[in-house]
Amino acid sequence: MDPIKIKFGTDGWRAIIAQEYTVDNVKRVAEGTALWLKQQGDTARVVIGYDCRFGGKLFSETTARVLGKHGITSLLAPAFISTPMVSLGVVKAKADLGVVITASHNPPDYNGYKLKSRLGGPSIPDDVSAVEALIPDAVPTDLPELDALREQGLIEEHDFEQIYLDHVKTNFDLDLIRNADFGIAYDAMYGSGQSAMVKLLPKAHHLHCAYNPSFLGTAPEPIARNLQQLSDVIKADPKLSLGIANDGDADRIGLYDENGEFVDSHHILLLLLMYQYEYKGIKNGEVILTFSVTDKLKQLAEQYGLPYEVTKIGFKYIAEIMAERDVIVGGEESGGLAVSGHIPERDGIWIGLMIAEYMAKSGKTLNELIQQVYDKVGSFNCDRDDVHVDNDRKWEIVKQAKENPFKKIGPYTVTDVKHVDGTKFYLDGEDRWLMVRPSGTEPVLRVYAQGSDAAEVRKILDAGRAEMGI
The missing domain is CATH 3.40.120.10 (Alpha-D-Glucose-1,6-Bisphosphate, subunit A, domain 3)
Incomplete structure (x- = not known):
């Protein structure tokens, strides 16, 4: 053979x-x-x-x-x-x-x-x-x-775990985080962040911090549908105000607010930029985002007078830039985020600790910090559908989006179209959009959307899928 x-x-x-x-x-x-x-x-x-x-x-x-x-x-x-x-x-x-x-x-x-x-x-x-x-x-x-x-x-x-823990201790105020007046819940998803996080946050409420290679049958991806238990734990305990989850190798993060609601990577990136610029005083460097990340990040970078660049999807493109230039914040929609002052690598533990430190230093809840972001760039919501279609149909839709883009999507008029890694359709301005991108490895079409709230995002996704016949 x-x-x-x-x-x-x-x-x-x-x-x-x-x-x-x-x-x-x-x-x-x-x-x-x-x-x-x-x-x-x-x-x-x-x-x-x-x-x-x-x-x-x-x-x-x-x-x-x-x-x-x-x-x-x-x-x-x-x-x-x-x-x-x-x-x-x-x-x-x-x-x-x-x-x-x-x-x-x-x-x-x-x-x-x-x-x-x-x-x-x-x-x-x-x-x-x-x-x-x-x-x-x-x-x-x-x-x-x-x-x-x-x-x-x-x-x-x-x-190497101890080397990492020592590095964390020199870069974070762990006493401030550990003694803050809010509780933290941590879900390792049976992944490799479990040992370090139990040592770093011994008083946290720990979930799935055990060796179990089956992951109890759930893919260790820190997205809302896989983290229902973490959400329920926070909702049941008023002392818990922050939920952190990592994937199987702990380079990605999932985040929950004090109400047990999922906070996506778009919002985390904005929080990280605000923390780095306003609290840590890092005023020089670039903001790097992949094509599927909210344009609100570009908007905040412009307010701070910082240059930004949009890359193809995949953290390797961000890392390549971070290896050569000063980057304050870089990230992708799927939970891979990186910041200056650390290695040019996405790191779910590091980012979780940064958000905890931001809350501890500011004395604000996660929702209050997000509201400060909204005060600067306006409120928004993002979501994504992964639609299983056969490969021929997938590439047919991708080709049409590039060569003969839609003029209307449902009730919305397409006012601009951008092609970087997939196609992004801006709808009635810049604040709402639909994006289509093929998976490179599976018969899956990824359909992304941004709108003013969750209901509008669902409306845009459904309208886009109807237009594409999927």
């Missing part, structure tokens, strides 16, 4: 465990990684981490054995760690690359393989493509055993 062609997607290679994600295929990907590293120089050090999924330790050790065969040193953590801990570990250990065995927020039957650059963020697309091109069809054989690699100094153990 011919070997499968391994392709890296928006954020690494992901596949179903025991189907395409096998020990042999991980060996092949690790071989491509080793060959690429050898092209960069004679010696290399690689931080390898894994999250709470099935086989994480096995797959990370398999990677270390392949790298070790090439004389490359692997720096391993004693247990599961988050993706940002790997990224920070690369920087702190002055390593050449990071490898994370994770499928992030995908369902429990998936695992994956992410690459992290020496700068502490996702490897740039050109480097990822170069590794992918070097993945052999043949499975590497005659791999050295772990004990032999340890004896040769080609495997080192580093406590």
Whole structure:
């Protein structure tokens, strides 16, 4: 049987465990990684981490054995760690690359393989493509055993979680957060943020902070439909005013206000920019947002006199800019957010602590802080439908949106159309819009909308889907 062609997607290679994600295929990907590293120089050090999924330790050790065969040193953590801990570990250990065995927020039957650059963020697309091109069809054989690699100094153990915790302690007023007059609920979603957050916020109400690779059958994606228990806990306890959730590898965040209502990434990005600029006094730098993020972020950046840039969707595009320029806030609609003063990496724990610190310093609830945002840019709501359509129909709709865009969507007149990564239709001005973008990996069409409130957003989504016949 011919070997499968391994392709890296928006954020690494992901596949179903025991189907395409096998020990042999991980060996092949690790071989491509080793060959690429050898092209960069004679010696290399690689931080390898894994999250709470099935086989994480096995797959990370398999990677270390392949790298070790090439004389490359692997720096391993004693247990599961988050993706940002790997990224920070690369920087702190002055390593050449990071490898994370994770499928992030995908369902429990998936695992994956992410690459992290020496700068502490996702490897740039050109480097990822170069590794992918070097993945052999043949499975590497005659791999050295772990004990032999340890004896040769080609495997080192580093406590990357503790390194991360020390970094947090120097950058946050943890005493202020821990002793604030509001309670925090934290949902790890059985992911790799659990250990660190129990240590950082010992008095918080902790949910799903246990090792359970099945995630109880729920994809560890921190979106409202997966976090009903967190919402219910906050609604039932008036002392709890902030809910934080992280995905499987803890690089994304979900947030809840004091009423147990979900706060999306669009609002979090605005809060982060306001906190950084008004409270922390960071007045220089850029604001970077992916195409699906609310235009209100551009509006706030303009009020502060800050330059901004809109990128394609995928955090790697933000990270590439952060590696070269000063960025105050960068983020995407799907929960991946980053700020200055940290690595160029999305980090769900870090962002959660920033919001908690903002509340503690300001003495305001999350809703009061959001109202301050609305006072500056106006109130708004955003949502997204993921519509399953067959691939031919998906690309047909995408082509039509680009080449023959709608003039009207339901009762709304299209006043402007923009194409960056998908198509965005502005409706009767700039404050409401509909956006269409294909999934690159699934027969799914992503339909986004912004309106004045949840009811209007639903009206726009329904009108858009009716126009497209989906």
